[in-house]
Amino acid sequence: MIDPKEIKQEIRRLKKLKLQCRPGSKERIELHRQIKDLKKQIAVITISEPGKDSIIVKILKVEAEQGIKPRFADIGIDLHKFSIPELQKHLDLITKRGRT
Numbered sequence: 496m497i498d499p500k501e502i503k504q505e506i507r508r509l510k511k512l513k514l515q516c517r518p519g520s521k522e523r524i525e526l527h528r529q530i531k532d533l534k535k536q537i538a539v540i541t542i543s544e545p546g547k548d549s550i551i552v553k554i555l556k557v558e559a560e561q562g563i564k565p566r567f568a569d570i571g572i573d574l575h576k577f578s579i580p581e582l583q584k585h586l587d588l589i590t591k592r593g594r595t
Contacts, residue, residue, distance in 0.1 A: 499537050499576075506533050547575060550582040557589050 509530050516523035551574045574582065 497536070497540070499540050502533050502537050502540075506530055509533070544579065546579050547577075547582060550579065550586055551575070554582065554586050554589065557586065561589070 509526050513523055513526040513530070516526065554574065577585075
């Protein structure tokens with residue numbers, strides 16, 4: 496399976512090429528279609544498993560209650576890419592220790 500990070504790099508590369516083409520040209524239109532297809536692939540990859548959403552909500556709620564700055568959002572990490580056991584382990588850590 497392709498990593499979303501690699502897909503995003505490819506999108507950035509194609510955008511640079513697209514900006515170099517004349518508006519309305521066939522090449523530019525084709526690049527735009529390729530970019531749209533890659534964005535759809537990212538959306539398919541990032542579809543969440545059913546149990547992840549509830550754990551992610553709990554993690555964000557606990558962090559907010561404890562006054563912990565949401566670290567994952569600040570540095571651009573999507574919590575949906577972690578497995579359910581990893582998310583549960585993190586939730587257990589921040590609830591038991593009361594991380595600050």
